[in-house]
Amino acid sequence: MDIPKLQRVIIDALEDVKAEDIRVFDTTKISDLFDRVIIATGNSNRQTKSLAMSVKESVKEKGGDVISVEGMETGEWVLVDCGDIIVHILQPMLRSYYQLEGIWGDKPVRVKLGSKANKSKRFASEPEDDEDD
Incomplete structure (x- = not known):
């Protein structure tokens, strides 16, 4: 699966479970191991686990590969490779x-x-507006 399609599948899966503050970074010049890093927030152990499962299931359903999922035991920080x-x-x-x-x-x-x-106009590279500003 090409990068833009995989990226879209992952973002949609995160949004389906209400992930917050989704950010996407191009890492091609930083690491040869992967091309993108996506960072998202879940507000509880249950939500972070659900977000990871949503990503895993969506990627596999669309024909992509999930190499591993780490951190499901605690759900505080879950990494999906x-x-x-x-x-x-x-x-x-x-x-x-x-x-x-x-x-x-x-x-x-x-x-x-x-x-x-x-059809929001927000983008993953833009921070949400702070109310304190």
Whole structure:
């Protein structure tokens, strides 16, 4: 499966289970192991596990490969390895602490969010507006 199609399948799967703050990064210049990193937030152990299962099932259903899923025991940080794309699903406190965007965020990818449910104009590379501003 090509990168854009796999990326879309993963984002749709995350949105189906209401993932928050989905970000996509091009890692081709940083790592030879994979081409994209997708980072998303789940608000509970149950939700992070459900998000990971949704990604796994959707990718396999569309003919893609899921190499492994790590972190399902606790559900605080679940990693889904889809070969060319690595998906990190974290709870808010861990996401804030580890700041994965700082590691992988050199080259954000603009991907339209809300493609299924609502035709939102938000993009995965753009942070949500803070109410404090």
